[in-house]
Amino acid sequence: MSLTPTPASAPTAPKNLGMRKNGHQWIAPKKPFRPTAGLTSYEARKKQRDTLQAMKAKEKDMKEEKEEIRQTRITKIREKRAAKEEKERYEKMAEKMHKKRVERLKRKEKRNKLINS
Structure with missing residues (x-):
């Protein structure tokens, strides 16, 4: 019962193959072709x-x-832009017309929108 690590459980270092015959040491050696491996x-x-x-x-x-x-x-x-444009349009109309007439036109346009849509 010794507590020293056994050689089988120790991490194995890659095997040193020595110098390549063709001198291409920077290229990793190819592994054998195994068609059923994947x-x-x-x-x-x-x-x-x-x-x-x-x-x-x-x-x-x-x-x-x-x-x-x-x-x-x-x-x-x-919707926000459309409401803003409509408000500006009514303000322009209010400059030219009476306030009550603008209110009447607003109501009339709302009725037409409800009918048409």
Whole structure:
């Protein structure tokens, strides 16, 4: 029962192959071609495919949510601008006409908008 590490559990250093015959020491030596090394079982491929599909669905939901927030912001800005333009138009009319007549026109235009839309 010694507590010294055994040679099998010690980390192994890469084997020193010495100098290359062709002198290309900077190029890593190639490993032998193993055509079956990258093959995975059907279950593993299916699991990977399912996780990828779930991730893409989540990404799509997040993108849709982000776009929806963007569109609501844009519509708010458009409505605000339209209200501002309408207010300025009524102010211009008020300069030329009487206040009560402008109010009547406002009401009349609102009725027309409700009928037309």
